[in-house]
Amino acid sequence: MYHIPARLTRRVGIAVLAMLRDPFGLLLGALQAERARFFYFAPVLFGAGIAFYFALPFEPPIGAVLAAAGFSLFAFAMLRHTVLRPACMALLLASCGLSLATLQTERVRAPILPAQVGPAQLEGLVRKVERRPNALRLVIRPESFGGLRTQDLPSTLRISVRSMDGPVQPGDRIRVLASAQPPSSPAEPGAFDFQRYAFYRGIGGYGFALGSAEVLSTNPAEARFSRFRDRLAARIADVMGMPSGGIAAALITGDRSRITEEQQQALRDSGLAHLLAISGLHMGLVTGFLFFGLRAGLALFPGVALRWPIKKWAAVAALSGGFGYLVLTGGSVTTVRAYVMVALVMLAVLVDRRAISLRTVAIAALLVLAITPEALVEPGFQMSFAAVTALVALYERFGESWRVGVGQGGLPRRIVRYLVGVGVTTLIAGAATGPFAIYHFGRFADYGILGNLAAIPLVAFWVMPWATVGALLMPLGLEGVPLWMMGQGIEGVMAIAYAVADLPGAVRLVPAMPLWGLIAVTLGGLWLCLMSRGWRYWGLAVVALGLLSPHIAERPLVRVDADGRILAVRTASGGTMLSSTRREKFTARQWLARDGVAAGTAWPAAGVSADGRLRCDSAGCILRVEGWMIALPAGPAALQEDCRRADVVISLEPVRGRCPSARYVIDRFDLWRDGAHALWLDPQSGPSIRSADGVRGTRPWTPDPVPRKDQYWRKSAASRP
Template sequence: MTESLFDDGESTVAAPPAPPGWPRAALARLAGWLADRLAAERGRWGLWLPVVMGAGNAAYFALPVEPPGWSGAAAAAVLGLLAVVVRNRPGPFWLLLGATFLAAGFAAGQARTASVAAPMLAREVGPVMVTGRVAAVERMEDGVRLVLAAPVIERLAAAATPERVRVRLAARHGRPVPGETVRLRAILHPPPRPPAPGAYDFQRHAFFEGIGGVGYALGPPDTVAPPAKTGWTAVSATMEQLRGHIAERVAQAVADPAEAGITTALLNGEQTGIPEPAMQAMRDSGLAHLLSISGLHIGLVAGIVFMVVRALLALVEPVALRWPIKKIAAVCGLLAAVGYTLVVGAPVPTLRSVLMTGLALIAVLVDRDPFSMRLVAFAAAVVILVAPDAMLGPSFQMSFGAVVALIAAYEVMSPRIAGWRAGLNLPGRAALYLGGVALTSVVATLATTPFSLFHFQTVAFYGVVANMAAVPVTSFWVMPWSLIAYALMPLGWEEPALVAMGWGVTAILWVARTTAGWPGATALVPAMPVAGLVLVTVGGLWLCLWRERWRLAGLPLIAAGLMSALWVERPDLLVSDDGDLMAVRAADGSLALSSARAERHAAQTWLRRDGVREAGPPWPRVGRSADGRLSCDTLGCLYRKDGRTVAILRDSQAMEEDCTGAVAVIAATAVRRCRAPVVVDSRALRREGAHALHLTADGLRVVTVRSTRGDRPWTGF
């Protein structure tokens, strides 16, 4: 029988005999060196199994077409069986075990897709009457967003009806009770596709949330049936009602909208009620992670309950002498962490955190070390199996990235910290704590920055300073008062606790606004390609998961990934998926937009992915742009670069001339009988989504949303 996956036993891997001659001898020496390094790291091999599982999951989502549904599970079963057969041969066993985890990750993605597969709207419908059960209520500044489950949509066949739709409701129309069935008049459309190739895919996110249509209500809802009384539906509705109850109590106790929104987010997990200026300040200061319920919050809840229960039990001498009070406190901490997770809705960072916290407390129960990279590996494997689509989002990547880096830093620094702590007085311990906060902030910031660059193209330069000031306030003031508020809410006495908690939130907001207002607080950078993210991730894992000096080989990979954005070819023309907005690249590298009002979300996405905040000069209505690349008249525009011309039609009268002299013709309407090599018209946009065109001296390259996403169940093509 093979040893435990995480065992620290001696390796049986031996270096192969060196064949004669060069370079075979050099290759043999290299193979021997690698074998020796692997042998020294045998206790860490198991940590790579979730990484391999994640690679298999990523491979599934990267495919351009949907594979056969049985392929991943069948491959995992066959490879797992072969691993069992060769379990007494360490080399083949570990290779087959890794391949099994790779196939298991692939199969997890397939299973998740099959489990949530449901119709998505293919076109806009409405105004129509929509009847459905209120599954969630997201409170916003100017109203609410309702998620309606099991909807019945007027004039839409049951086979084409989504399982859920999300509808925005104006504040003047009231707020339905979660769980009740309502009927309202609304306009619905498919979840929007990415506004540019490679941009954030909300449509995929909506698919895995079970949302097949989004839109807005035209009037107030009518209640058709009250909330259900039994079953999981009733439990879900009760939790939603509890979150709403918490939000209402906070609104009554905390007057300032920004403070109330942040307090609510910390108590029930809802961030939608935070005013945008406050939210932007939290982002620009690097403190937005405090609003996402994650390891910090779960750990604080469990830790505070653990310490309080243990201290109270220790005061009772018979109990302290006869009962295992440490283990009792660990059970109470675990129950508190689970309860907090249920209240805030169990998003991915919270799921990861409660898994790790639960394992740490279970380790206390069985007298084992509660702080280990193995906990992270286990939590990652569980999240990938349960919610494989979450691995593609920033929450998973930033959350696990920060935790892995912090534990790796702790493994390196803990012996030194223990030496420094010995013999320190109270001021020395306080200084050491502040140094620990600074180190934690630096490590977490460095670990999450690459993922922030990939997803948001933003870097916050004062994040370390802001976290050094805000994290202690959160740990020692805000979260303890939040637990007191929870305890007092059933009695209706929570207002003093909420007010006190609000004082801490005020301090956090002051830190956020102050640091965000400093010169050069943030910078935008061009979007990092997927290959760059892969290099950073592999390099970071190599640096953190190994213990020997060869781990430093991860640093060049990280550097290469971070610099990958510098070599990405930026598009010369962009066309939105409905043709209402276009952009051309000026000679100075800026993007000039065809309209300052149309498709604002698409425009903001294009500019952010380009690494700039403002667009270049607007298109001339008639005449030439300053650099001469773009010339327009009443019939349309011509864009010239590297001796090639792209025609942008405003009037069909220019079609015949443009179709013969341009390498591409772009129009928001249908274009027929055009001999241009590339035609981007309403039909192509409907079929392919947003377009990006690259003009070079060698030719024209066209990239579309469809070409980057493929034809998958969530693409809507």
Template sequence: MTAAGWPEEESDGPPATGGALSRTAGRVGRRLAALAEAEGDRWVLWLPVAFGSGVALYFALRQEPPWWPGVAAVALCVAAALIVRRWPAAVAVATALAMAASGFVVAQGQAARVAAPVLERTIAGAMVTGRVTAVERRPGAVRLTLRDPVISRLAPERTPLLLRIRLSDRHPAPPAGAVVRVRATLSPPQAPTEPGAFDFQRRAWFMGLGGVGFATGAAEVVDAPSVSGWSGLSVWFERARAAIAARVAASISDPVEATVTTALLNGEQFGIPEATLDAFRNSGLAHLLSISGLHVGIAAGILFYVLRALLAAIPGIALRWPIKKIAALFGILSALAYTLLVGAPLPTVRSVLMTGLVMGAIMLDRDPLSMRLVAFAGLATIAMDPEGMLGPSFQMSFAAVTALIAAFEGPHARLAAWRRDAGWVLRGLIYVGGILLTSVVATLATLPFSLFHFQQIAFYGVLSNLIAIPITSFWVMPWSLIAYASMPFGLEAPALVAMNWGDRAVIWTAGFFAGLPWASLTIPAMPAAGFAAVVAGGIWLCLWTRRWRWLGLVPVLAGLASPALVGRPDLLVSGDGAVIAVRTGDGRLSASSKGGRTVESWRERDGERTAATPWPAAGGWSSGDGGPSLACDAVGCLYRSKGKAIALPRLPDALDEDCGAADAVVTAGVARGCRAGLLIDRWTLRQEGAHTLTFDADGGMRVETVREWRGDRPWTGVGTGVGTGIGAGGAGSRIDRKEGR
């Protein structure tokens, strides 16, 4: 008999190879089963992962599916779980599949629920009338969001529900809630600048945003603001944000410091100069400008501890009432109020949900630092906004929280015991060590998402956060709460000035670390497959507790290395053909024009801080030794690389010669009858959107288009090449531009 109680197998000779493999597989299987059983309490954490996988599957499809397959899959999986209920492993598999199918159904249902008209073409000089629901102040402009607009020369059934219009700051901004009339040029939301780039059209579809544009004159108020119902509450908070911005500007003379203070008080970071934003990004402090879990948690935590201390000072209340739970309730209410005051952007909604769960756990005498609470919050937020799961804000916030809880789950009780028995010196050291460890864990957890969405690494983020977070926690946020309490009485100026001292220190910290050598590094865009590997490995690493969790490092490291394995295109064409960029001999991009946001996006995805010199009107450049070359004259340009000749005509007169001699012809005009091997003209761009061309060393040429990458989905039905993105850019964080807020 073996030690496990099983009879030994008899053998007349040496074991066969197949038998050895079978026994090895059996031992591995038993070991995995033992690990799975030991992690029994963690399996429930994978339900939100399965739900999110179903959401990701829906968005990965190239064709919009019928409504019934997802519903049928949910029903079949639930039925299967009931049938195999005697076998726990089978029930777990059926439940996971049911959750994945549910995520698919929720995402598809949300896409259908928010369906609304989208502009199909650019409309110049349209007269637009609509109610202002948001006023966003930006450098040199104000961006208005209009609900239920009426657009001249456009039928009501084809009119979007929401529009965004940029208004010059030369004209006064209308109040929130007012009905305004303005003449504007409108366009559809911008399509991706290249295959794989951020899809603003998809984000706009789920926001209900059907068009963007810019005003050509002042906005005329034709009806007073509405102050009734939920719309009236929204107007009140919008006015409160405007009042906060005005009082900050009156109390703080430095415009940069005033915009940072305003961002922390009312969530408006659009007015912060781009140079300051770059300093915060390059120093790893950009998260301090975006109202997130840190700010909501600090605001709720301060009120929780202050109120608890005040109630504890009154013996009659402290002895008769559960003051800790009362303080937690007011902490939840303060988080809700803060969220509404800063405009309730999606990241803040997620943050207040997390804060509410923590305070709720305190009220129920449960551990507030629980991975199950994070799992529930993730499930709830994905269900509320499935498309938001694809954005950097959701991914980075939940990655940081999940990694921090995974890192502190084990030593949490031991650290609490140390703090309880320690003196003030040791407590201070524990706090500093906690901030340092928190910064390291959060930085490592969010690094892959920063690389995927922004192609950037901030090397001094740990050190800068070690300075900036205590200033924010112990100085800036307490004074912000005092400023809030003082504003109804007009006494906020001293609190705002004191708060600004802390903001000034944070701005200096950002500038100092951003100015150091190697403060940040940019890399080429990470491929989707590499990003998926990083996400899968990171989830595996955080959700398990046994040693097999470290297997998750393998896909994480493989995904981080993936940008080095995928080459960038040699030639890029914008969706309207107005901008073309080619790769030079040193690997950088040279564009036909400055190109605005399009060229900036290409440059960022290339991992370059600046673009190469634009094309000359006449002449050109050559890399030598058979490398890329560009030759231009009055009628067009010719680009040569890796044995390919690409004609880039500027005038129709060049088409006859180019079509017969070049391997490919790229033009923003119409090229009927062109016999080139590859033709990209106006009609091709309208149907397929932006193009990329990649040349192989063996003479091959790979062509990718936005339509091929996205497929035909509800948000792509208006065509891929028509969006110009007018009004969609402007100052603001790259998370703002990525998520279209």
């Protein structure tokens, strides 16, 4: 039998007694011991203010928000010599985050299409061209669109065009017959808010062309950089050929429009999709190649190396090259974060300070959130900072001993240690980003560590160095050989991706993680990474709770989309039955992904479902679960009868009379006013219903559900071609 050591028992007993005797003092003492790490929580508190802003069901008044920030600053200044100073600092950081998020919303606020517009003539300036296999996707700054007034025109529209009278480039003014509508609302309460995503990018509507687009005039000065980037991507793709040229163009210019869907799917299923997002890996490899390459080259000249600070020269060159790469690739959130990290590292080299630390990560997070507060709620920011925080925390704890160990032994031992390091890095980064991938995408690549272990060395030592050389030689027209060498590496990476993606069970589908689960994972992970004492491991319990949340939280029993075109019912076995497998496929895919199932089944047009809970006929369907009756009438004829005996009535037609027996009624007006609806059923307390707009509230990115009189006129006028 195993005996607990007496020393351990004594220590635990002393700790318990101390906690019981003076818990508040013990907590203060522990926090005082962590005082040196308090700065690491600055972006956490700043981000908490931003998160509070996005969680509000209404838009806070700017005056009240700024007054709260001013009060926090005053309190911090007046109470700086008291024990309340940390609390005042926390309040100040949170209020600053809330203020910046509110101001950013006002800065980017722009008109959104009030309703579907068109078919109507659209004239505007092409800002960006995205190529797809069967169409062009144009980002257009509209100058006129149907009967819309100038002040009601969105900043940009995204229009898919299948045919052109001639080639189109950024800076061209075009005319096309098009139809467009506002960005779609969430597929269910709590799902991804595409309207918010589009709002912060200035996109006021999405649509498609109903014919070929005509180029009216061209003004290269209007979009000089976009034209340059587009020509550069096309040149890379032409020199290398497809399909590797599309990936090369993405890695060098950030333009992913030439990557095929098959390639993207293989990269996602193998855990290598992050290679397409210009992030810390790419920025680090480009700047690292410039830094070490220039330093090594200058070291060949002893007179220069001994008399001049070549290390600092190399740092300046890496900073300049990284900035050029940032601008060239479009400056996404992950790229900005990566460049800020690299810039801080190189600045530390210039001032002879430690380069990589959690302080660097904290400063980078503060800068990114200050510039783009909306990045906090997007997967790119969350996953990139989760990975870099976990890796830097690991590096701070074990990096020195590992670096010493790598430098010892012969070449075979060094290679093994390097591969182990890549494996550990991949494992930690995958563990850190996995929960966020589950929350946003409902999937996890089980063999991601295998794919990364095989592909990352190839990308680091072959693909990106040749990409850098090719980009540097392109102005001289000498990029052919470097790009060909890069293409061979890309083919190797894709071979790895296809091999890993074809393994049995390569992708694990996971039900949607609730918001509280994501918060638990985030806070637990931050506590684990940012604290230094033994109580840091308490964060593991909180992370574990968050990871269990997808299996704890109950999925909706019934869902109906905002347009009333498709419904879904959860089966007794956890599957998903759809009212139609042909209509609203995009919404259906989102529901299936959030349920963690690969495919849904069509519910019976007439008869009983396999689980016996859903019975349908020409008049509609009746769902009976745990003694509760939910009616899904197909028309007005069945509605009257259902209103006399059902507990819940969900009608895709307006319900104008009373439903005496129904506890809840959802009709076409509710869907139009509040968006998609979902119903949960507790056998004891009965049904509960939530709507998409009821969860997120009324915000600047949510269209007004009650049109004004002048909007009725504009809608009818704009709908005429």
